[in-house]
Amino acid sequence: MRYHRLMLALIAMLWSAVSPCTIAREPDTGEEAALRKVYVIGDSISIQYGPYLQQYLRGFMDYDRKGDESEKNAGLEEPRGANGGDSSMVLRFVEAAEKAGGLGADVLLLNCGLHDIKTAPQTGAKQVPIDQYEENLKKIVASARRMNMKVVWVRTTPVDENVHNKPDSIFHRFAADCAAYNDVADQVMKEAGVPEIDLFAFTNNIGENLFADHVHFPEPVREKQGAFIAGWLVAWNGKSTN
Secondary structure, three states: OHHHHHHHHHHHHHHHOOOOOOOOOOOOOOOHHHOOEEEEEOOHHHHHHHHHHHHHHOOOOEEEEOOOHHHOOOOOOOOOOOOOOOHHHHHHHHHHHHHHOOOOOOEEEEOOOOOOOOEOOOOOOEOOOHHHHHHHHHHHHHHHHHOOOEEEEEOOOOOOHHHHOOOOOOOEOOHHHHHHHHHHHHHHHHHHOOOEEOHHHHHHOOOOOOOOOOOOOOHHHHHHHHHHHHHHHHHHOOOOOO
16 A cells, blocks of 8 residues: 555646646547557567556557567566567668558657667677667658657666676676666657656666666656656646647
């Protein structure tokens, strides 16, 4: 009970940070089409907070995401199904959707980064080099805009490199790379006029017992993440000009 009271307080704080008119519901026309649709493309972190985000957006914005939800737990490090993978994979998916006629949504809630920073232990090579990451993000935003979608960027969440980078790990991740790729994404989105949700800072601020493993989070953290993003989206609700 104490935890649920804290969650309600969190949501109330997020949504009271703006004026009441900002968080007003869409007019109740009885038609789901009256709500803006948010389409999520992200890594396994987004898969895990996704059910909470969908729950808290209900009645405010419609929710959809990439991939088959039945695969959402089929290996969280595997970039298939609901998992968007690295920025090169996201770019291919978005450009293919553009050629096919679009994603049928108003807003693209976008994240990629955790797969990009995967590092080969033997060579130190990144799965997607940082300069290629930058170019991919620019092209993803451009493609989304050609589909008449507004883009919202979600900053990549922290990694626990001490747990992650065991001697027998197939690949490593480093906190410094997470920060560097976030910095590059910040610059790309700033230049493009794309608003950001700082899920990195929010997650870091939750405190102790943050991780369930090397990059993923336990259920209470996922719920807070979903509430945080929902509060931001409802307050914003497509009002930027991007």
